[in-house]
Amino acid sequence: MPGGAGIDLRKTLFGLACLALVAGCTTIVPAEGPEARHGDEAAAPAARPGYAADGTLQPWVETSHGEIRRVSGAEGCVALTFDDGPHPTLTPRLLNLLAEENVHATFFLVGQRAQEWPDVVRAISAGGHEIGNHSWNHANLTQLENSAITRQLAMTDAAIFAIIGREPDIVRLPYDAGSPRVLSLIDRPVIFWDIDTLDWKAGSVGEIVDSAVRRAWSGSIVLMHDIHANTVSAVRGVIDGLRARGFEFVTVSELLSGRPCRVSTVVAAAGP
Numbered sequence: 001m002p003g004g005a006g007i008d009l010r011k012t013l014f015g016l017a018c019l020a021l022v023a024g025c026t027t028i029v030p031a032e033g034p035e036a037r038h039g040d041e042a043a044a045p046a047a048r049p050g051y052a053a054d055g056t057l058q059p060w061v062e063t064s065h066g067e068i069r070r071v072s073g074a075e076g077c078v079a080l081t082f083d084d085g086p087h088p089t090l091t092p093r094l095l096n097l098l099a100e101e102n103v104h105a106t107f108f109l110v111g112q113r114a115q116e117w118p119d120v121v122r123a124i125s126a127g128g129h130e131i132g133n134h135s136w137n138h139a140n141l142t143q144l145e146n147s148a149i150t151r152q153l154a155m156t157d158a159a160i161f162a163i164i165g166r167e168p169d170i171v172r173l174p175y176d177a178g179s180p181r182v183l184s185l186i187d188r189p190v191i192f193w194d195i196d197t198l199d200w201k202a203g204s205v206g207e208i209v210d211s212a213v214r215r216a217w218s219g220s221i222v223l224m225h226d227i228h229a230n231t232v233s234a235v236r237g238v239i240d241g242l243r244a245r246g247f248e249f250v251t252v253s254e255l256l257s258g259r260p261c262r263v264s265t266v267v268a269a270a271g272p
């Protein structure tokens with residue numbers, strides 16, 4: 001458990017997240033370095049969730065080659081994430097459910113779909129949820145040229161900005177498909193996950209609930225998709241089950257802040 005000074009530092013870092021600059025996959029480049037691409041931000045100290053001002057990874061973020069999969073300092077917290085939307089009917093249904101449960105989640109939106117369903121994007125934002133960038137048309141970015149990768153993300157940023165007046169602070173790669181080259185082009189935290197519910201494989205409601213509830217631990221990032229009816233049907237069970245284990249729900253950026261939720265109440269999952 002980190003001390004108070006560490007928490008203050010993380011709050012500061014988190015507050016600076018929107019000013020965040022470059023970082024690659026295996027090499028993290030400080031903002032003042034030659035790789036900085038945002039000239040107007042060059043004078044500001046660089047920090048982003050999970051990274052110190054000098055660009056080094058912080059120890060409370062568990063990573064593999066710069067991939068953020070779980071946040072180890074976020075005791076008692078879990079982040080529910082929903083990919084591939086918005087969906088015109090399922091996402092609103094999910095939003096109603098999350099509002100009833102007073103849970104904030106993170107939605108990684110496909111830009112093309114966001115542009116098609118702007119009212120749903122507004123509802124996600126109005127509900128206090130976080131919105132991330134999940135590419136323009138769910139392309140496998142590893143198969144694209146650099147300029148096309150940048151365009152996929154920029155078009156999605158622009159579409160979301162046009163709807164809610166804010167660009168996403170975080171990115172998720174379609175198909176879990178990343179590479180050092182792709183990651184080096186992205187100037188924001190790239191969020192993976194440690195708990196894949198496999199809901200996209202047409203898992204049953206019970207299977208989705210079980211995989212999320214049984215395998216989650218503090219700092220987990222749970223992957224689901226709000227374009228499948230079974231997923232939406234499973235979310236209440238996921239929330240109930242994780243609450244029964246003592247977890248609280250935060251957005252991904254809240255998770256990356258490293259602030260603990262309730263520390264002492266998390267209980268081990270039953271079974272393997």
Ligand SMILES: [Zn+2]
Nearest residue numbers: 083084174175
């Ligand atoms: Zn996806």
